[in-house]
Amino acid sequence: QVTLKESGPALVKPTQTLTLTCSLSGFSFSTTGMRVSWIRQPPRKALEWLARIDWDDDKFYNPFLKTRLTISKDTSKNQVVLTMTNMDPADTATYYCARLVTDNYYFDYWGQGTLVTVSS
């Protein structure tokens, strides 16, 4: 059974760095063709794609946020990590990780999401 689960702080202060972890189970991220993305959703707003990392360590970022984002993987733990620097109240959102299917680049499995609030 494929599952993804996000973890990280629920509250961060402005200017701080956010670190989120996506723990994968039911599949190995080292398998050829595996790709995982982070997506966020501010309260009552639409989804926004943030970043993607592939099994071969290729990385892709939303150009509007690229300077603030770093995505990485820990294959031994089957985890994907996202860091976002210089957090702002506008970054308050539910952050999701999701598995991207290679053939048609859609998300077949999503984590439950983790709400991150940015406030002093």
Added chain:
Amino acid sequence: EVVLTQSPGTLSLSPGESVTLSCRASESISRSYLAWYQQKPGQAPSLLIYAASSRATGIPDRFSGSGSGTDFTLTISRLEPEDFALYYCQQSNRSPLTFGGGTKVEI
């Protein structure tokens, strides 16, 4: 980036009715890279349709997708109570991957 415009923003309907949701792209995209998701309150999005018209595993046949180029639609025939939700389209034809603004189907 490819902007996806979904219309209308909100639809008020009754169970048993049928509805067609629109997703218009700012440039032509391949059918292979257009997907639809359903999101219920407090839940993550879940996949409905991929490659414009292919239903995901377990999705009932009252959900159907169509379209090409810049215009894509999601049709729900005979709305069931559990279908009242938010619907998003997503493209991956050109990076960055983008989502539409969503259409809410409400009772």
